Amino acid sequence: MILAGYDGILFDLDDTLMDHTGASIKGLDSWCAELGLPTGQYERWAEIEYKWVSRYERGDITHPQQRRERAKEFTGQLNLSDEEATQLYAGFIRGYQAHWTAFNNAIPTIHNALAAGKKVGILTNGGREMQEGKVRAGDLVIEGVELIPLVDYDAPKPRPRAYSLGCEKIGTAPERTAMIGDNWLNDVEGARQAGLTGVYFYQGLAHQPKPQPADQEVISSLSQLVFSD
Ligand SMILES: [Mg+2]
Structure with a gap:
Protein backbone atom coordinates (compact mmCIF):
# COMPACT_ATOMS: atom_id res chain seq x y z
CA MET A 1 0.00 0.00 0.00
CA ILE A 2 1.12 3.54 -0.69
CA LEU A 3 1.43 5.74 2.38
CA ALA A 4 1.09 9.24 0.98
CA GLY A 5 0.46 12.45 2.89
CA TYR A 6 2.20 11.46 6.11
CA ASP A 7 5.07 13.19 7.89
CA ILE A 25 8.50 -20.19 20.93
CA LYS A 26 12.22 -21.03 20.92
CA GLY A 27 12.95 -19.26 24.21
CA LEU A 28 10.05 -20.96 25.96
CA ASP A 29 11.29 -24.37 24.84
CA SER A 30 14.79 -23.65 26.25
CA TRP A 31 13.29 -22.48 29.54
CA CYS A 32 10.99 -25.52 29.80
CA ALA A 33 13.93 -27.83 29.12
CA GLU A 34 15.85 -26.09 31.95
CA LEU A 35 12.92 -26.53 34.32
CA GLY A 36 12.29 -30.14 33.29
CA LEU A 37 8.88 -29.24 31.83
CA PRO A 38 7.51 -30.49 28.50
CA THR A 39 8.39 -28.32 25.49
CA GLY A 40 5.90 -27.23 22.81
CA GLN A 41 3.73 -25.23 25.23
CA TYR A 42 3.74 -21.92 23.37
CA GLU A 43 0.00 -21.79 22.91
CA ARG A 44 -0.61 -22.00 26.65
CA TRP A 45 2.14 -19.47 27.33
CA ALA A 46 0.64 -17.04 24.80
CA GLU A 47 -2.80 -17.25 26.44
CA ILE A 48 -1.28 -16.53 29.85
CA GLU A 49 0.78 -13.69 28.38
CA TYR A 50 -2.27 -12.12 26.74
CA LYS A 51 -4.26 -12.31 29.98
CA TRP A 52 -1.64 -10.64 32.20
CA VAL A 53 -0.34 -8.11 29.67
CA SER A 54 -3.93 -6.95 29.06
CA ARG A 55 -4.34 -6.37 32.78
CA TYR A 56 -1.20 -4.24 32.75
CA GLU A 57 -2.47 -2.32 29.70
CA ARG A 58 -5.77 -1.65 31.49
CA GLY A 59 -3.86 -0.24 34.46
CA ASP A 60 -4.85 -3.02 36.90
CA ILE A 61 -1.31 -4.20 37.69
CA THR A 62 2.26 -2.95 37.24
CA HIS A 63 4.62 -4.04 34.46
CA PRO A 64 6.91 -6.10 36.77
CA GLN A 65 3.82 -7.72 38.28
CA GLN A 66 2.50 -9.00 34.96
CA ARG A 67 5.87 -10.70 34.38
CA ARG A 68 5.80 -12.40 37.78
CA GLU A 69 2.20 -13.54 37.36
CA ARG A 70 2.95 -15.07 33.95
CA ALA A 71 5.86 -17.10 35.35
CA LYS A 72 3.82 -18.24 38.36
CA GLU A 73 0.76 -19.28 36.39
CA PHE A 74 2.72 -21.02 33.65
CA THR A 75 4.72 -23.14 36.09
CA GLY A 76 1.82 -23.62 38.52
CA GLN A 77 3.91 -22.14 41.37
CA LEU A 78 1.31 -19.68 42.60
CA ASN A 79 2.79 -19.14 46.06
CA LEU A 80 6.20 -17.83 45.02
CA SER A 81 7.43 -14.58 46.54
CA ASP A 82 7.89 -11.59 44.23
CA GLU A 83 11.64 -12.16 44.24
CA GLU A 84 11.34 -15.86 43.42
CA ALA A 85 8.86 -15.17 40.63
CA THR A 86 11.11 -12.44 39.18
CA GLN A 87 14.01 -14.91 39.12
CA LEU A 88 11.84 -17.58 37.54
CA TYR A 89 10.71 -15.18 34.80
CA ALA A 90 14.36 -14.26 34.15
CA GLY A 91 14.87 -17.84 32.96
CA PHE A 92 12.31 -17.34 30.20
CA ILE A 93 13.90 -14.02 29.26
CA ARG A 94 17.34 -15.62 28.83
CA GLY A 95 15.93 -18.08 26.30
CA TYR A 96 13.79 -15.43 24.61
CA GLN A 97 16.60 -12.95 24.12
CA ALA A 98 18.95 -15.61 22.76
CA HIS A 99 16.59 -15.82 19.75
CA TRP A 100 15.92 -12.14 19.07
CA THR A 101 15.95 -11.39 15.34
CA ALA A 102 14.36 -8.75 13.16
CA PHE A 103 12.07 -9.67 10.28
CA ASN A 104 13.94 -9.66 6.94
CA ASN A 105 12.13 -6.62 5.65
CA ALA A 106 12.38 -4.49 8.79
CA ILE A 107 15.67 -2.69 8.08
CA PRO A 108 15.00 -1.90 4.39
CA THR A 109 11.50 -0.67 5.28
CA ILE A 110 12.83 1.75 7.89
CA HIS A 111 15.49 3.01 5.47
CA ASN A 112 12.83 3.52 2.79
CA ALA A 113 10.73 5.60 5.18
CA LEU A 114 13.72 7.72 6.18
CA ALA A 115 14.79 8.16 2.55
CA ALA A 116 11.28 9.41 1.75
CA GLY A 117 11.79 12.12 4.38
CA LYS A 118 9.53 10.61 7.05
CA LYS A 119 10.10 10.97 10.78
CA VAL A 120 10.32 7.45 12.16
CA GLY A 121 9.65 6.10 15.62
CA ILE A 122 9.24 2.72 17.29
CA LEU A 123 6.24 2.88 19.63
CA THR A 124 6.31 -0.12 21.93
CA ASN A 125 4.61 -1.16 25.15
CA GLY A 126 7.75 -2.97 26.38
CA GLY A 127 10.26 -1.65 28.93
CA ARG A 128 13.21 0.47 27.84
CA GLU A 129 16.01 -1.89 28.82
CA MET A 130 14.52 -4.91 27.09
CA GLN A 131 13.43 -3.04 23.97
CA GLU A 132 16.84 -1.33 23.62
CA GLY A 133 18.45 -4.76 23.78
CA LYS A 134 16.06 -6.00 21.12
CA VAL A 135 16.69 -3.19 18.66
CA ARG A 136 20.44 -3.74 19.10
CA ALA A 137 20.05 -7.48 18.48
CA GLY A 138 17.95 -6.79 15.40
CA ASP A 139 20.38 -4.14 14.02
CA LEU A 140 17.52 -1.66 14.27
CA VAL A 141 19.59 1.08 15.93
CA ILE A 142 19.35 3.44 12.97
CA GLU A 143 20.12 7.15 13.03
CA GLY A 144 16.93 9.18 13.03
CA VAL A 145 14.80 6.41 14.49
CA GLU A 146 13.35 7.22 17.90
CA LEU A 147 12.66 4.32 20.28
CA ILE A 148 9.66 5.13 22.49
CA PRO A 149 9.19 2.49 25.24
CA LEU A 150 5.83 3.38 26.75
CA VAL A 151 6.45 1.70 30.11
CA ASP A 152 8.67 4.72 30.84
CA TYR A 153 5.66 7.02 30.60
CA ASP A 154 3.11 4.68 32.16
CA ALA A 155 1.06 5.16 29.01
CA PRO A 156 0.81 1.83 27.18
CA LYS A 157 -1.12 1.44 23.94
CA PRO A 158 -4.14 1.48 23.57
CA ARG A 159 -4.43 4.44 25.95
CA PRO A 160 -4.85 7.64 23.89
CA ARG A 161 -1.79 9.21 25.57
CA ALA A 162 0.44 6.53 24.00
CA TYR A 163 -0.17 7.79 20.47
CA SER A 164 0.03 11.50 21.25
CA LEU A 165 3.33 10.80 23.02
CA ASN A 183 -1.92 -5.82 17.33
CA TRP A 184 -5.39 -4.88 16.13
CA LEU A 185 -6.42 -3.06 19.30
CA ASN A 186 -3.09 -1.45 20.20
CA ASP A 187 -1.69 -0.56 16.80
CA VAL A 188 -4.74 -0.08 14.60
CA GLU A 189 -7.97 0.67 16.43
CA GLY A 190 -6.34 2.65 19.25
CA ALA A 191 -4.25 4.63 16.78
CA ARG A 192 -7.27 5.43 14.63
CA GLN A 193 -9.23 6.63 17.67
CA ALA A 194 -6.32 8.93 18.51
CA GLY A 195 -6.47 10.49 15.03
CA LEU A 196 -3.62 8.57 13.38
CA THR A 197 -3.89 6.18 10.44
CA GLY A 198 -3.64 2.62 11.70
CA VAL A 199 -2.13 0.05 9.32
CA TYR A 200 -2.71 -3.59 10.28
CA PHE A 201 0.27 -5.89 9.74
CA TYR A 202 -1.58 -9.18 9.50
CA GLN A 203 0.52 -12.34 9.41
CA GLY A 204 -2.11 -14.78 10.65
CA LEU A 205 -0.51 -15.10 14.10
CA ALA A 206 -2.57 -16.71 16.87
CA HIS A 207 -3.40 -13.41 18.56
CA GLN A 208 -4.49 -11.68 15.34
CA PRO A 209 -8.16 -11.29 14.42
CA LYS A 210 -8.73 -11.59 10.66
CA PRO A 211 -8.88 -8.22 8.91
CA GLN A 212 -12.31 -6.98 7.89
CA VAL A 226 5.56 2.36 -0.17
CA PHE A 227 6.33 5.77 1.28
CA SER A 228 5.58 8.83 -0.80
CA ASP A 229 4.89 12.56 -0.29
MG1 LIG B 1 3.35 -6.07 18.44
Whole structure:
Protein backbone atom coordinates (compact mmCIF):
# COMPACT_ATOMS: atom_id res chain seq x y z
CA MET A 1 0.00 0.00 0.00
CA ILE A 2 1.12 3.54 -0.69
CA LEU A 3 1.43 5.74 2.38
CA ALA A 4 1.09 9.24 0.98
CA GLY A 5 0.46 12.45 2.89
CA TYR A 6 2.20 11.46 6.11
CA ASP A 7 5.07 13.19 7.89
CA GLY A 8 5.62 10.45 10.44
CA ILE A 9 5.63 6.66 10.61
CA LEU A 10 5.40 4.84 13.94
CA PHE A 11 6.24 1.15 13.95
CA ASP A 12 5.33 -1.27 16.68
CA LEU A 13 8.32 -3.44 17.68
CA ASP A 14 7.23 -6.95 18.73
CA ASP A 15 5.86 -9.03 15.86
CA THR A 16 6.12 -5.99 13.59
CA LEU A 17 9.86 -5.27 13.26
CA MET A 18 11.12 -8.11 15.49
CA ASP A 19 10.04 -11.75 15.31
CA HIS A 20 8.67 -11.83 18.87
CA THR A 21 6.56 -14.95 18.38
CA GLY A 22 9.45 -16.91 16.85
CA ALA A 23 11.80 -15.89 19.68
CA SER A 24 9.15 -16.69 22.30
CA ILE A 25 8.50 -20.19 20.93
CA LYS A 26 12.22 -21.03 20.92
CA GLY A 27 12.95 -19.26 24.21
CA LEU A 28 10.05 -20.96 25.96
CA ASP A 29 11.29 -24.37 24.84
CA SER A 30 14.79 -23.65 26.25
CA TRP A 31 13.29 -22.48 29.54
CA CYS A 32 10.99 -25.52 29.80
CA ALA A 33 13.93 -27.83 29.12
CA GLU A 34 15.85 -26.09 31.95
CA LEU A 35 12.92 -26.53 34.32
CA GLY A 36 12.29 -30.14 33.29
CA LEU A 37 8.88 -29.24 31.83
CA PRO A 38 7.51 -30.49 28.50
CA THR A 39 8.39 -28.32 25.49
CA GLY A 40 5.90 -27.23 22.81
CA GLN A 41 3.73 -25.23 25.23
CA TYR A 42 3.74 -21.92 23.37
CA GLU A 43 0.00 -21.79 22.91
CA ARG A 44 -0.61 -22.00 26.65
CA TRP A 45 2.14 -19.47 27.33
CA ALA A 46 0.64 -17.04 24.80
CA GLU A 47 -2.80 -17.25 26.44
CA ILE A 48 -1.28 -16.53 29.85
CA GLU A 49 0.78 -13.69 28.38
CA TYR A 50 -2.27 -12.12 26.74
CA LYS A 51 -4.26 -12.31 29.98
CA TRP A 52 -1.64 -10.64 32.20
CA VAL A 53 -0.34 -8.11 29.67
CA SER A 54 -3.93 -6.95 29.06
CA ARG A 55 -4.34 -6.37 32.78
CA TYR A 56 -1.20 -4.24 32.75
CA GLU A 57 -2.47 -2.32 29.70
CA ARG A 58 -5.77 -1.65 31.49
CA GLY A 59 -3.86 -0.24 34.46
CA ASP A 60 -4.85 -3.02 36.90
CA ILE A 61 -1.31 -4.20 37.69
CA THR A 62 2.26 -2.95 37.24
CA HIS A 63 4.62 -4.04 34.46
CA PRO A 64 6.91 -6.10 36.77
CA GLN A 65 3.82 -7.72 38.28
CA GLN A 66 2.50 -9.00 34.96
CA ARG A 67 5.87 -10.70 34.38
CA ARG A 68 5.80 -12.40 37.78
CA GLU A 69 2.20 -13.54 37.36
CA ARG A 70 2.95 -15.07 33.95
CA ALA A 71 5.86 -17.10 35.35
CA LYS A 72 3.82 -18.24 38.36
CA GLU A 73 0.76 -19.28 36.39
CA PHE A 74 2.72 -21.02 33.65
CA THR A 75 4.72 -23.14 36.09
CA GLY A 76 1.82 -23.62 38.52
CA GLN A 77 3.91 -22.14 41.37
CA LEU A 78 1.31 -19.68 42.60
CA ASN A 79 2.79 -19.14 46.06
CA LEU A 80 6.20 -17.83 45.02
CA SER A 81 7.43 -14.58 46.54
CA ASP A 82 7.89 -11.59 44.23
CA GLU A 83 11.64 -12.16 44.24
CA GLU A 84 11.34 -15.86 43.42
CA ALA A 85 8.86 -15.17 40.63
CA THR A 86 11.11 -12.44 39.18
CA GLN A 87 14.01 -14.91 39.12
CA LEU A 88 11.84 -17.58 37.54
CA TYR A 89 10.71 -15.18 34.80
CA ALA A 90 14.36 -14.26 34.15
CA GLY A 91 14.87 -17.84 32.96
CA PHE A 92 12.31 -17.34 30.20
CA ILE A 93 13.90 -14.02 29.26
CA ARG A 94 17.34 -15.62 28.83
CA GLY A 95 15.93 -18.08 26.30
CA TYR A 96 13.79 -15.43 24.61
CA GLN A 97 16.60 -12.95 24.12
CA ALA A 98 18.95 -15.61 22.76
CA HIS A 99 16.59 -15.82 19.75
CA TRP A 100 15.92 -12.14 19.07
CA THR A 101 15.95 -11.39 15.34
CA ALA A 102 14.36 -8.75 13.16
CA PHE A 103 12.07 -9.67 10.28
CA ASN A 104 13.94 -9.66 6.94
CA ASN A 105 12.13 -6.62 5.65
CA ALA A 106 12.38 -4.49 8.79
CA ILE A 107 15.67 -2.69 8.08
CA PRO A 108 15.00 -1.90 4.39
CA THR A 109 11.50 -0.67 5.28
CA ILE A 110 12.83 1.75 7.89
CA HIS A 111 15.49 3.01 5.47
CA ASN A 112 12.83 3.52 2.79
CA ALA A 113 10.73 5.60 5.18
CA LEU A 114 13.72 7.72 6.18
CA ALA A 115 14.79 8.16 2.55
CA ALA A 116 11.28 9.41 1.75
CA GLY A 117 11.79 12.12 4.38
CA LYS A 118 9.53 10.61 7.05
CA LYS A 119 10.10 10.97 10.78
CA VAL A 120 10.32 7.45 12.16
CA GLY A 121 9.65 6.10 15.62
CA ILE A 122 9.24 2.72 17.29
CA LEU A 123 6.24 2.88 19.63
CA THR A 124 6.31 -0.12 21.93
CA ASN A 125 4.61 -1.16 25.15
CA GLY A 126 7.75 -2.97 26.38
CA GLY A 127 10.26 -1.65 28.93
CA ARG A 128 13.21 0.47 27.84
CA GLU A 129 16.01 -1.89 28.82
CA MET A 130 14.52 -4.91 27.09
CA GLN A 131 13.43 -3.04 23.97
CA GLU A 132 16.84 -1.33 23.62
CA GLY A 133 18.45 -4.76 23.78
CA LYS A 134 16.06 -6.00 21.12
CA VAL A 135 16.69 -3.19 18.66
CA ARG A 136 20.44 -3.74 19.10
CA ALA A 137 20.05 -7.48 18.48
CA GLY A 138 17.95 -6.79 15.40
CA ASP A 139 20.38 -4.14 14.02
CA LEU A 140 17.52 -1.66 14.27
CA VAL A 141 19.59 1.08 15.93
CA ILE A 142 19.35 3.44 12.97
CA GLU A 143 20.12 7.15 13.03
CA GLY A 144 16.93 9.18 13.03
CA VAL A 145 14.80 6.41 14.49
CA GLU A 146 13.35 7.22 17.90
CA LEU A 147 12.66 4.32 20.28
CA ILE A 148 9.66 5.13 22.49
CA PRO A 149 9.19 2.49 25.24
CA LEU A 150 5.83 3.38 26.75
CA VAL A 151 6.45 1.70 30.11
CA ASP A 152 8.67 4.72 30.84
CA TYR A 153 5.66 7.02 30.60
CA ASP A 154 3.11 4.68 32.16
CA ALA A 155 1.06 5.16 29.01
CA PRO A 156 0.81 1.83 27.18
CA LYS A 157 -1.12 1.44 23.94
CA PRO A 158 -4.14 1.48 23.57
CA ARG A 159 -4.43 4.44 25.95
CA PRO A 160 -4.85 7.64 23.89
CA ARG A 161 -1.79 9.21 25.57
CA ALA A 162 0.44 6.53 24.00
CA TYR A 163 -0.17 7.79 20.47
CA SER A 164 0.03 11.50 21.25
CA LEU A 165 3.33 10.80 23.02
CA GLY A 166 4.59 8.91 19.98
CA CYS A 167 3.71 11.83 17.73
CA GLU A 168 5.31 14.35 20.10
CA LYS A 169 8.53 12.34 20.24
CA ILE A 170 8.94 12.30 16.46
CA GLY A 171 7.50 15.81 16.04
CA THR A 172 4.49 15.09 13.84
CA ALA A 173 0.74 15.76 14.07
CA PRO A 174 -1.49 12.69 14.67
CA GLU A 175 -3.43 13.22 11.42
CA ARG A 176 -0.12 13.24 9.51
CA THR A 177 1.17 10.08 11.20
CA ALA A 178 0.66 6.40 10.37
CA MET A 179 1.04 3.63 12.95
CA ILE A 180 1.95 0.15 11.70
CA GLY A 181 1.61 -2.95 13.83
CA ASP A 182 0.41 -6.48 14.40
CA ASN A 183 -1.92 -5.82 17.33
CA TRP A 184 -5.39 -4.88 16.13
CA LEU A 185 -6.42 -3.06 19.30
CA ASN A 186 -3.09 -1.45 20.20
CA ASP A 187 -1.69 -0.56 16.80
CA VAL A 188 -4.74 -0.08 14.60
CA GLU A 189 -7.97 0.67 16.43
CA GLY A 190 -6.34 2.65 19.25
CA ALA A 191 -4.25 4.63 16.78
CA ARG A 192 -7.27 5.43 14.63
CA GLN A 193 -9.23 6.63 17.67
CA ALA A 194 -6.32 8.93 18.51
CA GLY A 195 -6.47 10.49 15.03
CA LEU A 196 -3.62 8.57 13.38
CA THR A 197 -3.89 6.18 10.44
CA GLY A 198 -3.64 2.62 11.70
CA VAL A 199 -2.13 0.05 9.32
CA TYR A 200 -2.71 -3.59 10.28
CA PHE A 201 0.27 -5.89 9.74
CA TYR A 202 -1.58 -9.18 9.50
CA GLN A 203 0.52 -12.34 9.41
CA GLY A 204 -2.11 -14.78 10.65
CA LEU A 205 -0.51 -15.10 14.10
CA ALA A 206 -2.57 -16.71 16.87
CA HIS A 207 -3.40 -13.41 18.56
CA GLN A 208 -4.49 -11.68 15.34
CA PRO A 209 -8.16 -11.29 14.42
CA LYS A 210 -8.73 -11.59 10.66
CA PRO A 211 -8.88 -8.22 8.91
CA GLN A 212 -12.31 -6.98 7.89
CA PRO A 213 -12.83 -7.21 4.11
CA ALA A 214 -13.67 -3.49 3.97
CA ASP A 215 -10.44 -2.47 5.70
CA GLN A 216 -8.03 -1.11 3.10
CA GLU A 217 -5.15 -0.43 5.47
CA VAL A 218 -3.83 -3.96 5.79
CA ILE A 219 -0.46 -5.45 4.81
CA SER A 220 0.90 -8.99 5.10
CA SER A 221 4.56 -8.00 4.66
CA LEU A 222 6.48 -4.82 5.49
CA SER A 223 7.77 -4.87 1.91
CA GLN A 224 4.28 -3.85 0.76
CA LEU A 225 4.71 -0.41 2.30
CA VAL A 226 5.56 2.36 -0.17
CA PHE A 227 6.33 5.77 1.28
CA SER A 228 5.58 8.83 -0.80
CA ASP A 229 4.89 12.56 -0.29
MG1 LIG B 1 3.35 -6.07 18.44
